[in-house]
Amino acid sequence: MAGNTIGIDLGTNNIKIYNYAKKQVLNEKNMIAMEGGNTIYATGDAAFDMFERTPDAIKVSSPINYGVIADIDSMQILLKKMLAKSVGHSIKSCNYIMSVPTDITEVEKRAFFDLILMTGAKERKVLFVEKPIADALGVGLDVNHAQGILVIDIGADTTEISVLSLGGIVLSKLLKQGGNQLDESIIAMIKKEYNLNIGKKTAELLKKELCSLDAEPAQSMTIVGRHVMTGLPREQEISADVVERAMEEQFQLIVDAAKMILERTPPELASDIIDEGIYLMGGSSNLAKLVDMLSLATELEANVYNNADESVIRGIERIIAEKEFSKLATEMKEKIYY
Numbered sequence: 001m002a003g004n005t006i007g008i009d010l011g012t013n014n015i016k017i018y019n020y021a022k023k024q025v026l027n028e029k030n031m032i033a034m035e036g037g038n039t040i041y042a043t044g045d046a047a048f049d050m051f052e053r054t055p056d057a058i059k060v061s062s063p064i065n066y067g068v069i070a071d072i073d074s075m076q077i078l079l080k081k082m083l084a085k086s087v088g089h090s091i092k093s094c095n096y097i098m099s100v101p102t103d104i105t106e107v108e109k110r111a112f113f114d115l116i117l118m119t120g121a122k123e124r125k126v127l128f129v130e131k132p133i134a135d136a137l138g139v140g141l142d143v144n145h146a147q148g149i150l151v152i153d154i155g156a157d158t159t160e161i162s163v164l165s166l167g168g169i170v171l172s173k174l175l176k177q178g179g180n181q182l183d184e185s186i187i188a189m190i191k192k193e194y195n196l197n198i199g200k201k202t203a204e205l206l207k208k209e210l211c212s213l214d215a216e217p218a219q220s221m222t223i224v225g226r227h228v229m230t231g232l233p234r235e236q237e238i239s240a241d242v243v244e245r246a247m248e249e250q251f252q253l254i255v256d257a258a259k260m261i262l263e264r265t266p267p268e269l270a271s272d273i274i275d276e277g278i279y280l281m282g283g284s285s286n287l288a289k290l291v292d293m294l295s296l297a298t299e300l301e302a303n304v305y306n307n308a309d310e311s312v313i314r315g316i317e318r319i320i321a322e323k324e325f326s327k328l329a330t331e332m333k334e335k336i337y338y
């Protein structure tokens with residue numbers, strides 16, 4: 001399928017497009033800023049820059065919620081813009097491979113298909129791949145031959161836990177938990193501990209700077225919030241410990257779900273998983289405490305990656321480029337209901 005094939009991973013926070021001809025990934029915020037309900041003000045990274053800074057008349061939103069399309073009109077506008085940036089004007093002549101979450105309804109899956117046709121793609125040129133398969137390929141695994149791979153993709157609004165074997169998905173569970181929910185918990189904790197209101201961008205910064213695997217241990221960071229009583233801005237030093245505590249409950253939900261999947265995994269597949277450990281992907285996967293909790297609870301080694309947020313799109317790149325994986329992308333099954 002190589003040639004002029006385009007890969008698309010529509011994440012809740014980030015939209016990733018791979019252009020095979022240029023060998024390039026475009027990775028921008030999946031956000032749109034609208035003025036007065038129908039005028040596009042900004043898209044992608046430019047819309048994100050305006051987030052939490054705009055007057056009431058401009059609304060900044062993400063058209064994907066919890067991994068599925070929530071606002072198809074905005075998503076269509078945004079996808080067209082991003083495709084124009086990545087591909088130029090040859091949208092109609094390109095082939096497409098798009099990733100979709102596994103554990104969603106047929107109607108939700110179908111919306112991805114409709115979306116891509118609405119942007120101008122030709123029906124017979126559109127294929128789909130389930131995200132966990134692309135994830136595993138993206139970090140270099142031989143999905144076709146491995147007999148037990150445990151993949152956990154922790155993104156912005158979702159955590160998808162899957163067991164793969166011989167090119168297929170044996171078990172999977174989609175949780176509505178990801179980096180966005182962690183940010184919300186951090187906001188709530190700062191309010192409770194310090195009576196300060198902070199924005200989502202500040203919460204995300206605290207999480208990344210203080211709690212990532214590459215963060216210095218026992219760090220702290222000074223932020224500016226607005227006092228709940230006085231309404232005045234105030235500086236406050238926040239320690240990594242407070243931020244970690246805010247996220248712990250959600251980490252536990254992910255750990256419990258991973259354990260449940262492992263308990264249901266057929267023993268024939270479990271031996272590979274024991275040898276290889278867990279593969280952690282998605283932008284929220286390198287949080288030190290979460291990695292520790294997962295390893296401890298499952299007694300498995302955790303494999304974490306740099307650029308973990310691009311594992312799905314890198315997997316699609318391999319499907320396009322490496323012939324042995326081309327069968328992993330398939331037509332939308334529910335097309336028969338046309």
Ligand SMILES: Nc1ncnc2c1ncn2[C@@H]1O[C@H](COP(=O)(O)OP(=O)(O)OP(=O)(O)O)[C@@H](O)[C@H]1O
Pocket residue numbers: 010011012013014015066067154155156157158159178179180204207208211212282283284285286287308309310
């Ligand atoms: N270094 C980091 N440490 C912790 N969290 C991070 C880091 N880098 C990115 N994130 C978080 O990762 C999330 C984005 O990840 P990703 O791009 O995988 O999500 P997505 O694909 O848009 O969402 P989804 O797959 O849930 O639809 C954000 O919540 C962001 O805050």
Ligand SMILES: [Mg+2]
Pocket residue numbers: 010011012155156282312
């Ligand atoms: Mg994702």
